[in-house]
Amino acid sequence: MRSIADLARIAGVSVSTVSRALTGKGTLNEKTRERVRALADEYGFRLNVSAQNLRLGRTGAIGVLLPLGHERGQHLSDPFFSAMLGHLADELAERGYDLLMSRVLPDRANWLDDFVRSGRTDGVIVIGQSNQGAVLEAVGKTYRNMVVWGASGADLPYLTVGTDNVAGGALAARHLLERGRRRLAFFGNIDAPEFVARERGFLEALPEELRASTEIVPIHLTPESSFAAASEYFAAGNRPDGVFAASDIIGMSIVAAAAEHGIAVPEAMSVVGFDDILLARIATPPLTTVRQDIAEGARRLVDLVLQRIAGEDVSSALLDPVLIERGSS
Amino acid sequence: MRSIADLARIAGVSVSTVSRALTGKGTLNEKTRERVRALADEYGFRLNVSAQNLRLGRTGAIGVLLPLGHERGQHLSDPFFSAMLGHLADELAERGYDLLMSRVLPDRANWLDDFVRSGRTDGVIVIGQSNQGAVLEAVGKTYRNMVVWGASGADLPYLTVGTDNVAGGALAARHLLERGRRRLAFFGNIDAPEFVARERGFLEALPEELRASTEIVPIHLTPESSFAAASEYFAAGNRPDGVFAASDIIGMSIVAAAAEHGIAVPEAMSVVGFDDILLARIATPPLTTVRQDIAEGARRLVDLVLQRIAGEDVSSALLDPVLIERGSS
DNA sequence: GCGCCATCAGCAATCGTTTGCAAGTCAAAT
């Protein structure tokens, strides 16, 4: 009982009839349809997806790519990514698509091109621009079914979905100012466009004199390296009273490093993160942060890529961030 | 330039020749092979994976299933899962397999059977038994290419890979005893076999009189709910001086809840977690925990499922846990 | 009783590969 032909033999009908019965396409006598379906159930028969896809010229799967531009092997450690992944899985499943996941170490310049041209998926969702802007642009010019989570650009040749990072940075800035903080610092990765936009929004929202005095501390995205960087920063005697971290993980690392240097949070220093991962709530102290609506983001990503596949034309989406005040500021 | 036939025409050879040139299988004049390959590169031609898979009777993909037995929609929030996922992705990619990810809400009893029989993947890795023991057993009896991350059972009809949870629990117990702790408590989910085993190992390693006095606090796996449970527990006036948490996330929640109730960690209470997720290191205080070797686990999972697919016979694997001492105890 | 039309189901081509078999070529051995 491997193929449609076997079932056809058992049912005493032709393969076309079985196909029509099972897919519901075409016209068929309701009685025959029922009979074939019952038989299929009885024998536990399922259509072969590969064959179906071959015939239909599609794959029924969407690729989700996580470029690990900066941190070899550890990007997924940020719960932001897994939350996004989870929502994408749900969203795609709901629409009948499989999710093909691939972590890529973009050491070869054509990692994306290779993936796209392998034809394993009908479309691609890239989570994060990382430092792969050039690659994305190159592929985006010729390949249409791609949507990227990250910063939207003036006229990027590919679709993006992302939080308004500039606005998010501004939220953080205004919050720290309201708290009376004046010795400010920004901790973040400076390769990735998302983070650059957060930094820009933060700086732009500050009065001019503070803008100049605000320190920018470059950081990598793994917990260890951001902890190390923060620790070093404090060890060098720096004592900001307000810190904006480009992600919650960075924010939590800063809090931990501050504790080691006897800096009380929030009394002596306010920390604001970005993302609002679930753990932000159970951090000690709970982390004030700029929330991204990941569920909505996932929904939009899937919407856009499927619409592109369907040939509709669509445009990039920008989501509004919200400031969540908690104990760390 | 869609198919092998087009390329064959351009190269002036037959389709079989192109196939042999590109796949490297069969015997072919080295010069022709080179020529065809060069042409393929020039035109950016790639074999169609669906067709290839159909012909070869495989899919080239392994399904990774995350059953969300207890906590609808939030299981992936535990960084343990994403770390595992990341390692699986790497391991599978290295061996030329795609990773088809699926989060399942096991509300229908036949979620696993359906997936397996859809034929979308050559094998299945299930991460965590959750409360789906019965379903796993049922499918394991007839479907061979399945490996489950979790607790190994006496004679389960399916392969498992997992940490020796009983030993892990014992490590935690001995550590707390060494620290002089005597008023003990265990926080953990009691549905999932992994957690039950941790609890059992913990209790068995205690002297009899403590075993009876140790409290078992049932908990769910999301950060919020474990925080709430811990908070409630402390609010009721309970003041253990040593706590073993069934996961790092639970451990961190306990620390956070303790802080709210003015319980100093580690001075007044030691907390030991389980997993050693990356964040354990940057928690405040850094979390003492029982480390699971996730990378090794992923490697074994992939090994086993591929060996099963190849028809070899193999047996379940048990990994050794290690206690990592940090600031919380 | 005949023709017409609607409905239903089968035939066979097709999607893009792989691969057993056989045919062709060419050089060496007889």
Add this chain to the structure above:
DNA sequence: ATTTGACTTGCAAACGATTGCTGATGGCGC
């Protein structure tokens, strides 16, 4: 000159589904 064998390559049949076209069947009206 013929046989032998090694090497290369092509032919065509799969893999398991979908679907346009066509033919069969039966009901109905005249």
